[in-house]
Amino acid sequence: MDIVSHINRVYEPIDKAIAQVVKASKFSLDIxxxxxxxxxxxxxxxxxxxxINFPPFNRSAVDGYAICSDSITSASPANPIPLRLRGKMEGEYTCNDAVEIHTGEKIPEPFDAVVMLEDVYVAGNSIYVMRSVPRYANISIAGEDFKIGEILIEKGxxxxxxxxxxxxxxxxxxxxxxRELNIGVITTGSEVRDSDAGIEAYEKGYILDSTSKLVLATLSEYRFIKPRWYGIYPDDINMISKVLLRALDENEIVITTGGTGPGGHDVTHRGVRSIGAEIIVQGIAMRPGRPTSIAIYNGKPIFMLSGFPVAAYIGVKILVLTFISRYLGIKGIEPLEIRAKLLKRVTGVIGYNTFVRVKVYRCGEELCVEPIMLRGSGILSSLAKANGFLEIPSNVEGFEKGDYVWIQML
Amino acid sequence: MDIVSHINRVYEPIDKAIAQVVKASKFSLDIxxxxxxxxxxxxxxxxxxxxINFPPFNRSAVDGYAICSDSITSASPANPIPLRLRGKMEGEYTCNDAVEIHTGEKIPEPFDAVVMLEDVYVAGNSIYVMRSVPRYANISIAGEDFKIGEILIEKGxxxxxxxxxxxxxxxxxxxxxxRELNIGVITTGSEVRDSDAGIEAYEKGYILDSTSKLVLATLSEYRFIKPRWYGIYPDDINMISKVLLRALDENEIVITTGGTGPGGHDVTHRGVRSIGAEIIVQGIAMRPGRPTSIAIYNGKPIFMLSGFPVAAYIGVKILVLTFISRYLGIKGIEPLEIRAKLLKRVTGVIGYNTFVRVKVYRCGEELCVEPIMLRGSGILSSLAKANGFLEIPSNVEGFEKGDYVWIQML
Structure with missing residues (x-):
């Protein structure tokens, strides 16, 4: 008699899984x-x-008149100070002169400030300044924006x-x-049909592929990624091996969706093994997405994501993009997490990082978070209703109503 | 004697300015x-x-065995309940049967729950269920994601x-x-040169154009906008009129940068008037960006933004994009504002909405906001150092250190 027991497995923590993929990966991108x-x-x-220093010279920050600040220290509406209005390019100026100047123009010597139009009367060849200004008033000083040798854009x-x-x-x-990071996406599953097949496919027991479209579109939101879809492959190890090899040849990263369950349905795993790829992570301590595995072939990672859309989405955001960011040294890919008040209790599972879809919105003078209480990782509409997700760490049972929590926005 | 006085002007509040442009605009986008x-x-x-209802049928949310929940109510490790393991497509099942099922597959009649692999021993043609489950356990119910007739994506x-x-x-x-919204961008100013001219241009007193690049790139971040640059035009009303007419013919919206000062330098205004466009907003109660004006020509708006990069950036985010959103009825273009603690006092100017560039970051168990204390609206590097901005309303003098404020992220 053939006895099969399904013992509890140990799942890899997210951070450790990513560190392993970073360590095992050996591809590079041309510049x-x-x-x-x-x-x-x-x-x-x-x-x-x-x-260069920028601004490259002292320049006017307003439209007005360039003057010497020392010449008008006593200026007031009751004591307007006259200055000789000189034309541009009239040669040398003195501190008894003023010259009309526009925003952004270089301040000629010996002027050290600009008076604004509204503080001046113009009368023939003179202006009368009605208000004193300090040195450098209305002037952008050379180098105040950035200086020679300053790093304006950091690599990454x-x-x-x-x-x-x-x-x-x-x-x-x-x-x-x-150059753009090429990511190949392969849909697996004999039961999966392309949306071309139409909703009639459901009547025959088939499933229309939405997960790989979600993965492709999520990757497409990043302009440095060029995702490419390889189509839908049935549960046939030979066919999966072939398309894996082709996708690995043409991309730095390959993502498969579907076929990751713990049952006999793991054709993806078998296909991955059959080409000689090494499965370095098998199961990750995250929910949704627990059956996610990661393999390496010739220094290129293969992320085997769930066929369920929400689990695959979390897999892209939490695993694939974090891996890319760390491996390539990208700065600033992770959006700022925001802090908001939880309106309902949420519970996770000890030992797993749990990702809860949430809706964050302004409620009076703070931000509130409402968990989208839909169970399954297949519930696509929960993503459309959410605008963020809340991560419950693996060592925390959950969060209580009224707790302030960190939210990552979608 | 030619006396010129510059009286204080009344500037239009932002909301009122946008409402006027929405009212005066009369263009439409093909579908x-x-x-x-x-x-x-x-x-x-x-x-x-x-x-359709989705899922279109009750389907398994896990890999496991489809069973009748009533048949295993007393199941426990001490009292395993045997069920006959049937193959798929073997015809009619009874509640004494179980059938292996994979994630996403349709639940056959008369089963109403799925037991997970780890709760089952398989022995030959039987399985032994070690744990009871309620009705619908591990099943996605038909229509639980979305229902027939439900709006999945709203117009806008x-x-x-x-x-x-x-x-x-x-x-x-x-x-x-x-179809994509076409926006034409025109750079004005005799003193402005394209970056092609190189940094040598600064020695001759010219300015390299960065503002229109900032405007173009900011618009380009929105995939529904197709911005097009028309080049740099000197302070020549005839040339500006011509390019305005061409850009208005080829786009729904035109943006000019530069030439908006209150002085004699307002060639853009004169160009706009010369083609018969109506200036409907002249000066807006916002800082930076006070000299911003808006005209209408044949139902198409012309936004005359500052030549200063930060002022122009705020003009695009606060005026142009808000206008587009309201006019086209776009849902969700404005990012969620976040709430954070101010680390330094900031002051605005009564009567103006003041936009302060800020850096938001996590500080312990909350978010902190540090104002980027760089004065000018020309200070480009302040945008690179910032990740958000704080709006000080026109009726507020400022915010104190320790105040909680709303921040719009860049």
Whole structure:
């Protein structure tokens, strides 16, 4: 008689699992130099150092008149101080002169401040200054924005709009970035059909694939990732092996969805083993996503995510993106967690990091968090109703109503 | 004698300014049907209604055995309940049977629960169930994710990954979205040169254009916007009029940067007037960005933003994007504001909404906010150092150290 027992397994903690994948991975991304607007959302592959002080000279911060501050110390509406209004480029000025100046223009010698238009009467060739200003009033001092030799963009930073503006400011039209990270996504499962098959497929007992679309779209939100879908493969080790090898050849990372259950249904595992990949993490102490495994083939990781959309989504956010961030040294991929008041008790499972979908919203003078109380990791609409998730650490039973908790936004 | 006086002007409150532009605008966006992954970040132009209950049938949430919960009410490790293990598709089952089932598979009649692998011993043609489970245990009930007729995606929503997954689930390969919003960006100023000119340009007193790059990149972060740069135009009304007319012909919205000062330097205003556009907002009660004006031409708005990068950035975020959101009825473009403790006193100016760049970070068990104390609206590096901004309302003098304030993240 054939007795099968399913003993309790030990699941890998998330951080340890990621550390193992970082250690085992051995791929690298080429560096490409691209034009500024195309660099948006890409990962800087160089430290950008300023070749100049900026502003490069003292310049006016307003439209007004450049003057010497010492000449108008006693100025007031009752005691307007006259200055000779000189034209631009009229040669040398003295502290008895004033010159009209526009925002951003260089302050000519010997002037050291700018009076605003509303504090001045203009009469013929003179201006009358009605108010004193201190030295450097309304002036941007040379180098106050950034200085020569200052690092403006650190290697590993995701390029945002102000980085592009700083590059323009220092006369750069391009920046070195890593080429896009290629990630291949493979859907597994004989029961899975593409959405092309239409809802009639459900009547035949099939499932329309939504998980790999969720994974692809989630990756697509990062401009430094180029995901590619390889299609749906039935539970056939030979076919899965073939597509795995092709995807591993064409990408740095491969993600599979489905086929990760602890039962006999683990064709993905068997396919992964059959190509000679090493399974380095088998099961992770997270819920949802416990059956997630990770393998390495030629220094490239294969993340075997759940076929359930929410579990796969958490897998992408918590495992794949954290791995990418650590491995490539990306700065600032993790959004700031926010602090908010929990409106209902939530419980986790000791030994597992539990991820609870939540809705965060403004409630009076603070932020409140409402857990989306839908059980399954298959409940896709819970993601649409949520705008964040709450992580219950593995050593915590849960959080009480009224607790302040940290939330990661979607 | 030619006397010029600069009297205090009344500036338009931000909300009122936006309301006026919404009222005066009369453009519309065509609707296009596009494939799912391309729909990411676009604005849904239809209410997507579910044609099915989902899950379409009761399905297993785990790998295990489908059973009748009533048959195993007394099951325990001391009292294992035997059930006959039947193969799939073996015809009719009874409550004395069990059938192996995988995650996501349909639960066959008459079963009403699933026992997990670890609660079962398999011996030949029988299984022994060691633990009772309630009805519907480990089952996703038909329709529990969403129901027939339920709105899955509302018109106006920005498409995120879970929307794409829901569309796949209901057998859709495409969705109706608005075509991209075309925004033309024109740089003005005789003193401005493109970054091509290199840092040598500064020695000749020129300024390298960074503001329009910042505007273009900020708009580019939204996938439903297609910004286009028209180049740099000197202070020549004829040239500015011509490029304005071309940009207005080719876009729904036009943004100019520079040339908005209150002095004689307002060539942009004169260019806008010369084509017959109506200036409906002249000066806005916001700092930075006070000289911002807005005109309307043939129902299309022209936002005349500052030439200073930070002021222009705030103009895009606070004026242009809020206008777009209200005019097109976009849902969820504004990120959630977060609540955090202010570490230093900040002051605004009564009568103006003041935007202070801040750095928000985790400090122990809460979030702290540090204002980036750099004065000018030209200080680009302040944006790189910041990750959010704090709005001081026009009727508030400022906030004290220790106050809890709302922050909008960059």
């Amino acid at each position: 490409v130099e691209i034009g500024l607007i195309n660099a948006l959302g890409r990962i800087a592959a160089e430290d950008v150092v300023s070749p 930073v995701i390029v945002r709009p102000w980085h592009i503006a700083m590059l323009s400011t220092i006369g750069r039209n391009s920046i070195k970035v890593y | 296009v049907e596009i494939g799912l992954i391309n729909a990411l970040g676009r604005i849904a132009a239809e209410d997507v209604v579910s044609p 929503v920005i498409v995120r990954p879970w929307h794409i997954a829901m569309l796949s689930t209901i057998g859709r390969n495409s969705i109706k979205v608005y």
